[in-house]
Amino acid sequence: MMSPMLCARHGGRPFTVAAKRIGDRIRERGRFEPGELVQVSLDRPKRSYVVWMTRADLDEHAVTADYVDGVAHVTELRKFALLDRACEHVCPDCLDELLVRSGEQPHSPTPVSRAFDTAIIADNATVDGPxxxxxxxxxxxxxxxxxxxxxxxxxxxxxxxxxxxxxxxxxxxxxxxxxxxxxxxxxxxxxxxxxxxxxxxxxxxxxxxxxxxxxxxxxxxxxxxxxxxxxxxx
Incomplete structure (x- = not known):
């Protein structure tokens, strides 16, 4: 998770990281077809973290990964920078809604009704302070x-x-x-x-x-x- 930033749909949220292709689909309120999304673990020597990416991202950079419980583990050092550049900050609630629309498991409980809701502001939005x-x-x-x-x-x-x-x-x-x-x-x-x-x-x-x-x-x-x-x- 990143420092709190502003999401126009959910308000102040601690942003997370996902592939830019996912960020584009979030902004469109779109979805992915089954099998298009994949969790990728960037297994650096001192620190590993998991991000949602698309299989197209892995194919574009010719990434070879070992799959464990559905997670693609990447250990090739020269691929880390390429995959990092393929990512951007996204709202975790927006990401969860996209995951539900795409048939994937969200990080936090997300009702189907909210995931497919087209309102400009979500029903769980936080609007306070300024x-x-x-x-x-x-x-x-x-x-x-x-x-x-x-x-x-x-x-x-x-x-x-x-x-x-x-x-x-x-x-x-x-x-x-x-x-x-x-x-x-x-x-x-x-x-x-x-x-x-x-x-x-x-x-x-x-x-x-x-x-x-x-x-x-x-x-x-x-x-x-x-x-x-x-x-x-x-």
Missing amino acids: LVRCNIHGIAVGSRTSPAMAALIDQRDAVPHGRLINVVVTSPKAENKFFWFDEAFLLRVLGPDIDLSTGIYRMESGDRSRHLLRCGISVCKHCLRDWLQRNGIA
Whole structure:
């Protein structure tokens, strides 16, 4: 397992490794025919690990393997790098769903209904912290904005009713964070004395910035970006 990463269907998951051909089929919500998939054990001298690959991967690299209980054990040192390059990070839940669709045994219990479900977000998804549910992009990192802007983004083709301000929250200990709010919202939350004349408002990370973000709501960052681009703003 790898460090936690974001899966648009399942949320935060500790990613695992599988063949790129499998990753492609996962993204298609497809399946493999019986016999196409094989578990491969890369038996290095000091460390071995098992990954799901396709027989086409083994054939492509002319891999000779010893099969024990259905697992292909590879010991030829010069093949390890080739097979490593044929793999990529995948969500373990997505992999289990593919295995069920392909008639293989999943690593974790996976209902058939979930494996064949075509919903953009799975019923066992984890959506917490900065993550939001999006009907278009699945589970995504959210960005705070004003309720009025969020409503316009939901309408997709709507145009802004007033000036939009790029808010930059600065911090000496972390990267700057960027947000978009409408001018009326900022004046209401932060007071009428703030200078928004340049269209960019900088503020230090602290109580005021946290108050502003608490007053806003989260939207999918991809939807926000697309909406801004459609309106020629960013």
